[in-house]
Amino acid sequence: MVKVAHVQLCSCCGCLVSLADTYEKLLDVLNSIELVYCQTLADAREIPECDIALVEGSVCLDDHHSLEVAQEVRKKAKIVVALGACAATGGVTRYCKGNQLSKPVHSSFSPLTEVIKVDLAIPGCPPSPEAIVGVITAALNGDMEYLQPYAELAEKGSEACGCDVIYKVVNKSLCMGCGTCAAACPTRAIEMLDGRPNVLKELCIKCGACSVQCPRIRFPELIEKIE
Ligand code: SF4
Ligand code: SF4
Numbered sequence: 001m002v003k004v005a006h007v008q009l010c011s012c013c014g015c016l017v018s019l020a021d022t023y024e025k026l027l028d029v030l031n032s033i034e035l036v037y038c039q040t041l042a043d044a045r046e047i048p049e050c051d052i053a054l055v056e057g058s059v060c061l062d063d064h065h066s067l068e069v070a071q072e073v074r075k076k077a078k079i080v081v082a083l084g085a086c087a088a089t090g091g092v093t094r095y096c097k098g099n100q101l102s103k104p105v106h107s108s109f110s111p112l113t114e115v116i117k118v119d120l121a122i123p124g125c126p127p128s129p130e131a132i133v134g135v136i137t138a139a140l141n142g143d144m145e146y147l148q149p150y151a152e153l154a155e156k157g158s159e160a161c162g163c164d165v166i167y168k169v170v171n172k173s174l175c176m177g178c179g180t181c182a183a184a185c186p187t188r189a190i191e192m193l194d195g196r197p198n199v200l201k202e203l204c205i206k207c208g209a210c211s212v213q214c215p216r217i218r219f220p221e222l223i224e225k226i227e
Contacts, residue, residue, distance in 0.1 A: 001034045003052075004033045004035055005036050005037035006053075009112065011087070015084035018126035018129050052081060055073055056083040059111075061109065062105050080117070085123055087111060089123065089157060090206070111158050122150060
């Protein structure tokens with residue numbers, strides 16, 4: 001049985017709620033895994049050795065406990081998954097500037113992807129239930145092709161941006177105008193103009209959801225392989 005841990009850092013718990021929103025699919029997932037750690041749902045104090053750790057939330061660099069937990073997860077888990085925008089790319093915690101009671105010195109937050117080596121990152125605020133189940137199922141089956149965009153986002157971390165679909169797809173004449181990127185954007189930062197996406201930078205929270213969902217984002221890489 002595959003051992004899975006859910007770890008919460010600086011987050012709202014919405015990613016775990018999204019996992020629960022999979023309803024009957026959650027029961028299928030829970031039949032295939034052993035949930036060995038989840039402070040919201042199970043009474044285990046220490047993070048045990050596990051196969052997959054789903055980590056939600058960013059890391060407060062001014063909080064030694066937050067840093068220690070991130071390092072502990074890396075030691076204990078074979079596969080570390082940054083679950084949701086805060087862990088993957090920083091999310092709303094990128095806007096934190098400190099000076100709030102009761103910990104005014106807690107001012108710097110980094111996505112998990114910039115603090116430890118992360119294997120897969122699932123974007124979204126929260127990530128969709130389908131994406132979470134899809135990644136867990138693919139990880140259980142070793143489906144590396146399905147996981148590739150999530151592995152790429154884990155490497156990219158806070159560099160992710162709505163501009164990615166423009167540079168990598170539209171500017172290379174690969175966009176087919178399907179609108180998937182606009183549908184995936186949680187802040188409506190992408191509008192379709194004349195059948196092509198236009199990114200409204202002031203609305204983009206740099207979550208990476210648009211590029212992970214774009215069916216053509218990996219075309220340049222695939223073309224290189226063919227050549
Ligand atoms: S354009 Fe939207 S989906 Fe893409 S990175 Fe920005 S906020 Fe995320
Ligand atoms: S998802 Fe990709 S192919 Fe579809 S409209 Fe957006 S950039 Fe174009």
